[in-house]
Amino acid sequence: ASANIGVVGLAVMGSNLARNLASREGNTVAVFNRSRSKTDELVAAHPEAEFVPAFSYEEFAASLQKPRTAIIMVKAGAGTDAVIDALTGVFEPGDIIVDGGNALFTDTIRREKAVRATGINFVGAGISGGEEGALTGPSIMPGGSDESWVTLGPILRSIAAVAEGEPCVTHVGHDGAGHFVKMVHNGIEYADMQLIAEAYDLIRRGTSKTPAEIADVFAEWNRGELESYLIEITAEVLRQTDAATGLPLVDVILDQAGAKGTGAWTVQTALNLGVPVSGIAEAVFARSLSSHPEQRAVSRDLPGAEEDLEVEDADAFIEDVRLALYASKIVAYSQGFDEIRAGAAAYDWTIDLGAIAKIWRGGCIIRAQFLNRISDAYQTTPDLPVLLTAPYFVDALTRAQGAWRRIVATAAASGIPAPAFSSSLAYYDGLRAERLPAALIQGQRDFFGAHTYQRTDKPRTFHTQWSGDRTEVEAEDTH
Numbered sequence: 460a461s462a463n464i465g466v467v468g469l470a471v472m473g474s475n476l477a478r479n480l481a482s483r484e485g486n487t488v489a490v491f492n493r494s495r496s497k498t499d500e501l502v503a504a505h506p507e508a509e510f511v512p513a514f515s516y517e518e519f520a521a522s523l524q525k526p527r528t529a530i531i532m533v534k535a536g537a538g539t540d541a542v543i544d545a546l547t548g549v550f551e552p553g554d555i556i557v558d559g560g561n562a563l564f565t566d567t568i569r570r571e572k573a574v575r576a577t578g579i580n581f582v583g584a585g586i587s588g589g590e591e592g593a594l595t596g597p598s599i600m601p602g603g604s605d606e607s608w609v610t611l612g613p614i615l616r617s618i619a620a621v622a623e624g625e626p627c628v629t630h631v632g633h634d635g636a637g638h639f640v641k642m643v644h645n646g647i648e649y650a651d652m653q654l655i656a657e658a659y660d661l662i663r664r665g666t667s668k669t670p671a672e673i674a675d676v677f678a679e680w681n682r683g684e685l686e687s688y689l690i691e692i693t694a695e696v697l698r699q700t701d702a703a704t705g706l707p708l709v710d711v712i713l714d715q716a717g718a719k720g721t722g723a724w725t726v727q728t729a730l731n732l733g734v735p736v737s738g739i740a741e742a743v744f745a746r747s748l749s750s751h752p753e754q755r756a757v758s759r760d761l762p763g764a765e766e767d768l769e770v771e772d773a774d775a776f777i778e779d780v781r782l783a784l785y786a787s788k789i790v791a792y793s794q795g796f797d798e799i800r801a802g803a804a805a806y807d808w809t810i811d812l813g814a815i816a817k818i819w820r821g822g823c824i825i826r827a828q829f830l831n832r833i834s835d836a837y838q839t840t841p842d843l844p845v846l847l848t849a850p851y852f853v854d855a856l857t858r859a860q861g862a863w864r865r866i867v868a869t870a871a872a873s874g875i876p877a878p879a880f881s882s883s884l885a886y887y888d889g890l891r892a893e894r895l896p897a898a899l900i901q902g903q904r905d906f907f908g909a910h911t912y913q914r915t916d917k918p919r920t921f922h923t924q925w926s927g928d929r930t931e932v933e934a935e936d937t938h
């Protein structure tokens with residue numbers, strides 16, 4: 460046995476991760492793929508790498524030093540279960556199986572329990588950053604046991620992205636915690652992308668700027684508090700010209716956004732947990748709306764706003780859009796971290812929210828300067844109930860809120876959809892409200908279903924006898 464780490468599944472992610480591992484001092488990497496050709500190709504293409512190719516699960520297990528450590532990078536779902544079954548057949552108690560695929564965290568919880576019963580450790584690890592991240596340094600979000608972290612920690616630290624001198628990996632929490640956090644990362648990514656898209660759309664429709672000129676706006680924004688990978692690549696995409704037509708590429712790309720499902724998982728999970736991730740949900744729904752050409756076609760002649768958007772002072776408008784984007788982004792991240800906090804409480808994980816913000820600073824799609832402000836906030840107040848109430852964000856929102864309101868109002872008045880901007884503002888105002896119309900909803904619920912209500916002026920639970928004389932009686936606490 461000569462390898463200290465193994466990779467199963469050598470498609471684009473697995474082969475890049477194996478190369479990343481092999482490039483680090485001290486690593487010898489056992490590699491295995493179901494169909495032999497991928498293994499042969501990888502080994503032939505990279506003679507410089509210390510690979511130990513295996514052509515059966517038995518050979519793979521035999522080539523690994525104990526405790527054996529293997530990272531699975533196969534098609535999520537049935538493929539992952541098949542590989543786990545095969546590995547548990549050839550591994551021994553104390554060995555470690557890591558699933559680096561995009562698994563649903565509840566699958567990871569199930570798998571961890573089943574594998575643990577054999578004495579083998581199972582770690583679900585979210586790996587972000589796509590194929591380039593896998594090769595050059597991803598952000599890694601591992602769950603699993605403390606015992607496996609002892610062996611796995613140094614290996615993952617050696618291949619992770621580095622942000623401000625710190626590797627972008629931390630032991631997130633037990634069993635499915637890592638995949639849960641990776642899921643929310645993707646949800647936040649959906650929101651961030653949608654907000655940027657809404658900002659672009661408003662500037663495009665409100666000013667005479669071309670996509671290439673708007674690229675300059677984003678490049679400028681990328682030098683300030685919005686600095687992030689997504690803003691940076693937005694400028695690149697907007698600047699691109701289509702070779703075939705000479706038009707801006709963004710004008711020839713079909714406007715129907717795809718999705719692989721992790722955004723929907725984030726929202727489904729939030730619904731189950733009762734966490735209002737409205738910005739993320741709007742982003743997921745905006746992609747769905749875009750992808751129904753038949754519904755869009757029959758709706759095209761619906762009446763719109765009386766006047767198109769006409770901006771007098773383009774610079775002032777663009778600055779308003781920037782502030783609206785920043786404020787809405789704070790809401791999206793605040794909601795995402797709220798979901799992680801709720802998930803940790805529901806599944807009994809101890810998750811250091813500040814550490815999560817830190818490991819997202821490099822190697823992943825939402826990497827941004829801004830994440831330092833989030834880790835600062837949780838460092839100062841670890842049990843902060845709402846991220847956006849941290850002093851730094853209160854300052855930012857105070858600066859931004861006027862512009863944010865103007866932009867949402869302008870979008871509505873001119874018939875420009877800005878679902879993530881407007882729902883983020885509604886969330887903010889909902890949180891701020893001294894009184895919410897939830898009181899009326901409680902009254903309605905009590906009227907039709909005797910669901911009871913509580914009062915502002917005394918404890919206990921009450922019911923109004925709506926179908927009788929409408930006097931109030933004390934009720935059993937059933938709501």
Ligand code: NDP
Binds near residue numbers: 533537541588
């Ligand atoms: P794919 O998701 O396309 O999966 C292909 C790999 O899975 C092949 O190696 C294939 O083997 C193997 N496989 C499928 N079914 C089985 C099975 N039943 N038994 C054994 N092996 C099987 O590969 P990717 O590299 O794109 O992604 C790998 C994982 O990483 C996925 O879970 C994905 O969600 C995740 N991921 C991907 C990212 C990306 O940007 N692509 C980013 C982050 C995570 P064979 O060659 O024999 O068919």
